[in-house]
Amino acid sequence: MANEQFTYTDEELIRRFQEGDEQAYTELVNRYRNKLINFVVRFLGDINDAEDIVQDTLLKLYTHKHFYRSIAKFSTWIYTIASNMAKTELRKRKRHKVSFLSQIGREEKDYDIPTEDKSGALIEGQYTELEIQRAIQNLPLHFRTAVILRDIQELSYEEISKILDVPLGTVKSRINRARIQLQQELKDVRKNRR
Amino acid sequence: MNCYECQDKISAYIDKQLSLTQIKEFDEHISNCSQCSEMYEGVLTIVGALNKLPKLTVSENFNGNLKRKIETVSSRPTRRFSKVFYGRHLWGFEPKYAFAFVTAVVAIVVLAVSLIPEKSPQTFTQPIPNPTINQFSDPVKNKNIRPVTTGEKEMLVSEQEEDSILTREKPIRQKPDLKGKIRLVKDKK
Structure with a gap:
């Protein structure tokens, strides 16, 4: 990082x-x-x-x-x-x-969200910042922490494992499940938008 | 590799955490399974979007506010003193819980004390009154009761002595007055 x-x-x-x-x-x-x-x-x-x-x-x-x-x-x-x-x-x-x-x-x-003026802009051409933030907010706490530390703070799996005081395998599993849940929620958001 | 295994390894694949063999199996499965392929693409997009979220910065007066907080903490009394009297917790309890706990303990003690019967020292020495002997010995006063035979009298006297011994040993416990019933059972025999 x-x-x-x-x-x-x-x-x-x-x-x-x-x-x-x-x-x-x-x-x-x-x-x-x-x-x-x-x-x-x-x-x-x-x-x-x-x-x-x-x-x-x-x-x-x-x-x-x-x-x-x-x-x-x-x-x-x-x-x-x-x-x-x-x-x-x-x-x-x-x-x-x-x-x-x-x-x-x-x-x-x-x-x-402090950057409200930017939240209307699409990130990766797909979702707004507000949509992503809402999807993060809907994650269970242990998934949320893991995915933020990995994908926003860009920490390594080993560092996250130490911060959360859980085994490496648990960190991998939490990150994967968090990402899949985010993907499913945002897919629904995109469908509703159309 | 089946769909469950593939979906379980999507993040590990993206983060390059898989072995060469696993990567080959993953690629093979993705190319043949549209459902897993779609999910992989979706997760990849999410990871990219999270990485590209705008970076936030603290406000201009952040350091100033932090400095003020540090000064406040530094100006407090000694650590031990402040921990007890200025912290949110009072010896491990939040003040409101500590108050509730103390109130509950006091209430329990008061209740317990009020429930214990008062014992006077006379209770231990006073024999339990036993009307049986007088009742049976005075046939004039107790006209409805037949006169007691000598054998019965001896038995009653010995029972009374026995009772007085028991009374001395266990003064608090009062024996239920079952003498009439016992005597009748014996008489029947």
Whole structure:
């Protein structure tokens, strides 16, 4: 996933930060803030809460820097924190809005996608961004996380396996099933559009 | 390779996770099965679309807000103190649950205490009143009852002694008054 070439690796930066170098922390924030916002927005479907979650993730990095052990990749660690926080947020929403959602039904849920002006444009000549986002939102949580990490964050199967703390075979299966479900849902969307 | 195996391997094929033999089998199946071929094309399109979703960026004041959050956390009291009094959780419980839990425990204790019968020390020394002997010994007062024979008296006295021993040993438990019934059964014999 990391195509960029940096002077210091993520692991070197976190080590420096653990030793008290605040500049290293700023560098890590700048490297990961946009990656994390993409992950959380696609997971939640909402930019406003997503930014808060990313900030909380990076705040946790600041306050819990000594919890990181150099045996793991830094990216795996930070995505695990972000993923857990996003799931907690979803659970919180479910608790608070369960009655509201049951009234409006599944299809009527609104997603606050920041690039609304672009969502009308077709991606790959097939689907709009909003259609894809809705289809992602309809995936079960464990499928959703796996497919976002793979196809949007472009992480390897091994990294996803570590982040989700499940065997490699389970990751492969989840990604495949998530993609098939997305394909079926979007096929229906395309049929209805015609 | 059948359809189930083929559909199970679509993503592995796209992500180049299959061995050469598996790739050959997959290709062969796809070329002969329109249903699997259609599904493969669909998944391939989805993967391409997900990769091309617009990349989002954080707002301009993101770093500023993060800095403020860090300052707030840093200005809090010591970690242990803040964990107990400022966090959402109170020793592992959310405050509202902790309050409910404590209330429930207090209610159970109060109920349990109120249900236990009060025991006075006299209960242990007082013999259980047994009207049998007086009842049978005074035939004038109890006209409806026939006079007790000597044998019966001895038996009743020994029973009373036995009862008083039992009363001393187990003072709380009161024996049901079945003496009349027992005597009648024995009389029949």
